[in-house]
Amino acid sequence: MIDVAFLDATVRTLLGGVPLTLSLTAGSVALGGVLAALAAWGRLSGIVPLDWIARLYIFVFRGTPLLVQIFLIYYGLGQFRPVLQAWGLWTFFREPYWCALLALALNTGAYTAEIFRGAVLSVPYGALVAGRACGMPRLLLFRRITLPLATRQALPAYGNEVISVVKATSLASTITLMEITGLAQKLIAQSFRALEVFVCAGAFYLALTFVIIGLLRLAEAWLSPDLRPRPAARPA
Amino acid sequence: MTIRSALALVLSLAIGTAGAARADDTVPETVRIATEGAYAPYNFTKPDGTLDGYEIELGREICARAKLKCEFVAQDWDGVVPGLNAKKFDAIMSGMTITDARLKVVDFTKPYSGDSSGFAVDRNGPLAKLPLGGQKFSLMDEAEAAKALDAIKPLLKGKTVGVQVSTIHAAFMDKYLKGTVEVREYKTTEQHDLDLAAGRIDAIFANDAPLRATAEKPEFADTVMLAGPRFRGGILGRGVAMGLRKGEAKLKAKLDEGIDAVIADGTLKKLSLKWFKADMTPQG
Numbered sequence: 001m002i003d004v005a006f007l008d009a010t011v012r013t014l015l016g017g018v019p020l021t022l023s024l025t026a027g028s029v030a031l032g033g034v035l036a037a038l039a040a041w042g043r044l045s046g047i048v049p050l051d052w053i054a055r056l057y058i059f060v061f062r063g064t065p066l067l068v069q070i071f072l073i074y075y076g077l078g079q080f081r082p083v084l085q086a087w088g089l090w091t092f093f094r095e096p097y098w099c100a101l102l103a104l105a106l107n108t109g110a111y112t113a114e115i116f117r118g119a120v121l122s123v124p125y126g127a128l129v130a131g132r133a134c135g136m137p138r139l140l141l142f143r144r145i146t147l148p149l150a151t152r153q154a155l156p157a158y159g160n161e162v163i164s165v166v167k168a169t170s171l172a173s174t175i176t177l178m179e180i181t182g183l184a185q186k187l188i189a190q191s192f193r194a195l196e197v198f199v200c201a202g203a204f205y206l207a208l209t210f211v212i213i214g215l216l217r218l219a220e221a222w223l224s225p226d227l228r229p230r231p232a233a234r235p236a
Numbered sequence: 237m238t239i240r241s242a243l244a245l246v247l248s249l250a251i252g253t254a255g256a257a258r259a260d261d262t263v264p265e266t267v268r269i270a271t272e273g274a275y276a277p278y279n280f281t282k283p284d285g286t287l288d289g290y291e292i293e294l295g296r297e298i299c300a301r302a303k304l305k306c307e308f309v310a311q312d313w314d315g316v317v318p319g320l321n322a323k324k325f326d327a328i329m330s331g332m333t334i335t336d337a338r339l340k341v342v343d344f345t346k347p348y349s350g351d352s353s354g355f356a357v358d359r360n361g362p363l364a365k366l367p368l369g370g371q372k373f374s375l376m377d378e379a380e381a382a383k384a385l386d387a388i389k390p391l392l393k394g395k396t397v398g399v400q401v402s403t404i405h406a407a408f409m410d411k412y413l414k415g416t417v418e419v420r421e422y423k424t425t426e427q428h429d430l431d432l433a434a435g436r437i438d439a440i441f442a443n444d445a446p447l448r449a450t451a452e453k454p455e456f457a458d459t460v461m462l463a464g465p466r467f468r469g470g471i472l473g474r475g476v477a478m479g480l481r482k483g484e485a486k487l488k489a490k491l492d493e494g495i496d497a498v499i500a501d502g503t504l505k506k507l508s509l510k511w512f513k514a515d516m517t518p519q520g
Contacts, residue, residue: 075434081434176398176421186421188314189401190402192318
C-alpha cells in the first residue's frame with residue numbers, strides 16, 4: 001500500500017530543493033531586516049517626509065499579496081526590458097532568483113518594520129530616563145538600553161515572521177525556481193501522486209521550522225539573563 | 237481502526253487508484269469536462285471570463301452527437317489529472333496528448349487532433365537561424381530524428397528553453413536535449429511566451445498550433461517566431477484526445493461515438509480550419 005521506494009525517491013528529490021529554499025530565506029530575511037530597520041527608523045525619526053515614505057512602503061507591501069508582488073516584479077518588469085537594459089538593471093531582473101529574493105525581502109521588510117517599531121516603543125520610559133540620568137549620550141543609550149530591551153521584546157513576533165518567510169519561499173516556484181515546492185509540483189506532474197509528495201514537502205517545511213524555533217529559543221535565552229536560574233551560592 | 241488502516245483509507249480516498257476505490261462504470265447525468273483555459277487556440281478564457289476555443293466548440297459538438305449533457309469547467313493544467321481521479325470532473329479536454337506515461341493513470345478516447353511540436357525563438361536572436369525550418373520528423377523513425385536533433389544541437393548548446401510543466405514537451409527535453417540546454421518549467425504556456433518575449437529564455441518548445449497563435453499576436457509579432465524542425469510521434473504521443481478515469485468504458489464508448497461522428501460529417505475539419513487555419517483531423 002505505502003510505496004517505500006517512491007517515498008524514498010521523493011525525499012531524495014525534495015532534498016535537492018532545500019539549499020534554494022534556505023538561500024532564499026536567509027537572503028530575504030537579511031535584506032528584509034535592513035529594509036525594516038531603515039523603515040522603522042523612518043517611522044520613529046520624527047522627520048515628516050521620512051515618516052511618510054516609510055508609511056507608504058509599509059502600506060503597499062503589507063497591503064498586497066506576495067504572489068502579486070512576485071508576478072509584478074518578474075513578469076511586470078519583464079515587459080520594460082529596454083528601459084531596464086538602459087539603466088543596467090536587466091542582468092538583475094533577468095534572473096528569477098533575484099526577482100524572488102527582492103519580492104520576499106520587500107514583503108518581509110514591511111512586516112518586520114512594524115515589529116521593530118513596536119519593540120522600540122515598548123522600551124520602558126523609566127529605563128531611558130535612568131540611562132539619561134547616568135549621562136549616557138544618545139548612541140550609547142540606544143546600544144545599552146533600547147537595543148537589548150527592544151530585541152528581546154521583538155523576538156517572538158520576529159520569529160513568527162521568519163517562519164512565515166520560510167513558507168513564503170514556496171511562491172518562488174511560480175516563477176520557475178525549483179525549490180522544495182517547485183520540485184514537489186514537478187514530481188506530482190510526473191507521478192500524479194499528489195498526496196505522498198505534498199505530505200513529504202510539508203514534512204520538509206516542518207523540519208526547517210523546527211530548527212528555526214530552536215534557534216530562536218536559544219537567542220531568547222541568551223537575551224534574557226534575568227530568567228536564567230541563579231548560580232548556586234558559593235559557600236562563604 | 238489502526239493508524240495504518242486509517243492512513244490507507246485516506247490515501248485511497250485521496251488518490252482513488254487503490255483497490256478500495258472502484259471506478260463506477262455509469263455515465264454521469266452531466267459530464268463535466270475540465271479544460272485549462274490558457275492554451276489558445278485549443279482553449280482559452282475570454283476577457284469576460286467565459287471559456288472559448290477549438291476544444292470548447294468541438295466538445296459541444298461531440299456531446300451533442302453522443303447525446304450527452306456536458307459542461308466545461310476551468311482547471312489549472314498541473315492539477316488536471318489529479319482532479320480527474322479525485323472525481324472533481326469526468327473528462328479532460330485540454331490539448332492533452334495520448335502518451336504511455338499518462339495511460340498508466342488515465343484512459344483516453346480516440347484522438348480528435350494531431351499536432352506536431354517544435355521551437356519558437358526570439359526573432360532577433362541567434363536561434364532564428366535554426367536549420368531544417370518547418371521540416372517534419374517522426375520520432376518513431378529514430379535515425380531520421382537523431383539526424384535532425386544533431387543538426388540543431390550545436391546552436392542550442394547552453395541555451396535556456398522554456399516548457400510547460402508535466403507536458404510531452406518537458407518529457408521531450410528530458411529525453412533528447414538534457415545536458416545540451418537548460419530547461420525551465422512554467423505553470424502555463426502564456427508565462428513562457430512572456431519570458432521569451434522578455435528575453436529571459438532563448439526558446440520555447442510547445443505544440444505548433446498554440447505557437448503559431450502566439451507568434452501572430454500583435455504584442456509578440458516582432459519578437460516571437462517559429463524556427464527549426466517540427467517533431468511528432470514517439471514520446472510526443474499519438475494525437476490529442478479526451479482523458480477519462482480508468483475503467484469507465486461506457487462513457488468512453490459514447491464519447492468515441494461522438495468523435496467518430498464529428499470526424500465523419502466534417503465538423504471536426506471545419507472547426508480545425510476555423511481555429512488553426514489547418515486541417516488537424518487525426519490520421520489513421
